Amino acid sequence: MTSSDRYRAMAERVLPGGAIGTRLNPDGLNMTIASAAGSRITDVDGTEWIDYVGGAGALILGHQHPAVVDAVQRQAARSLHQYAALSDVAVELAAALVDAVPGAERMVFTTTGSEATSYAIRMARAATGRTKILKFEGAFHGNHDYAGIGVSPAGPSAYPAGTAFTDGTPKAVVDTMLIAPYNDLERLRQITDEHGHDVAGIIVEPVQRIISPQPGFLEGLRALADELGAVLIFDEVVTGFRLAYGGAQEYFGVQADLATFGKIVGGGGPGGAVIGSADLVDQSHPNRKGTGGYVYASGTLHGNPIGAAAGLATLALLREPGFYDALAARTCALTHAIATELGKHGQGAIVEHVGSMWQILHTTRSPQQYTDLLDANPAATVAFDIELMRRRINVVPGLRRFVSSAHTDEDFTKTVAAVADACHALEEQDDH
Incomplete structure (x- = not known):
């Protein structure tokens, strides 16, 4: 039994569903966070994740600045x-x-x-x-x-x-x-x-x-x-x-x-x-x-x-000059690279972004209201996000994510690689 498994069992004994709030981790992803720094979080098993949750967007400077x-x-x-x-x-x-x-x-x-x-x-x-x-x-x-x-x-x-x-x-x-x-x-x-x-x-x-x-x-x-x-x-x-x-x-x-x-x-x-x-x-x-x-x-x-x-x-x-322009530009570069990778694999998905916020959506057009999200394919989006988590990209499946000033080019390269790998995994599931 891993440390994460032990903490999950302890949590299930004292917390509803073993969760803090409404988020339940997918099966096989019993992540319990031990520490964080910059763009990364480390779980109690010592596994490092690239974090795009960022305290629900509040950690714009990254963890532990x-x-x-x-x-x-x-x-x-x-x-x-x-x-x-x-x-x-x-x-x-x-x-x-x-x-x-x-x-x-x-x-x-x-x-x-x-x-x-x-x-x-x-x-x-x-x-x-x-x-x-x-x-x-x-x-x-x-x-x-x-x-x-x-x-x-x-x-x-x-x-x-x-x-x-x-x-x-x-x-x-x-x-x-x-x-x-x-x-x-x-x-x-x-x-x-x-x-x-x-x-x-x-x-x-x-x-x-x-x-x-x-x-x-x-x-x-x-x-x-x-x-x-x-x-x-x-x-x-x-x-x-x-x-x-x-x-x-x-x-x-x-x-x-x-x-x-x-x-x-x-x-x-x-x-x-x-x-x-x-x-x-x-x-x-x-x-x-x-x-x-x-x-x-x-x-x-x-x-x-x-x-x-x-x-x-x-x-x-x-307040430092250029902070927001730089963050938005880096987010734009990341989302463009992700969208390109999704297109290569025919995922039928788009990447929406505003400033330093972004999200993958399995639809062909930008949503204008809530019902557009219902008309998309939220189940496919959640399934894709779970595959990202299996590759140690921390997101909340089906919800938006955030870029911080702590994210590096290496983070982005690994994220795009995880997107490509997730596409391959889902293609193999479809073949079977």
């Missing part, structure tokens, strides 16, 4: 945790975050991206006095009840009605959410023509999973929110500081009222933020407690000094 590790170690020697008090590093990080986000005036810390989207929804409802939130089919905004509507339906939703992706969600919660197809302003306007008077906010992933916004879509959301008197929320838990230093708002040139951020704010560790206009974020001002217009937005670990130190160190490196 020396500057981030040094900042965490120095902060740990000073203070591990404070509650209900300002720390110097938290204030410095807050100032850096507000300066980074286009048009931002205020922010509140959170511990997770899920917490950030829940606060943003609460702020939108409080500011407008309305109930309903409009979100897009297939979009993921966290693990709270409101976020869990219309996430992964088996077919097209009965717009604007959505379904909960988890049991235990009250119908009353489902009824507060309106679901629309991404990239479809015409259908969106049909929904708001009927329900617009009760829409408190529109929440959107500027890049929905790996689906890019069509020209004019985000601009159309901005105009529609203004017309309705609703709050436009950009969920930048993934795109924030990933597409550009100013996130998707800088990248696409469209400004939201509120933007939510996650792990990258904590340098890849626990952390998050809601950042936006003063009139919305100041609803959480402590002096408003007990009065009308107060929004509770507080948590024991908000602005934790360790996370703040890691976040500050990360942001300093992301």
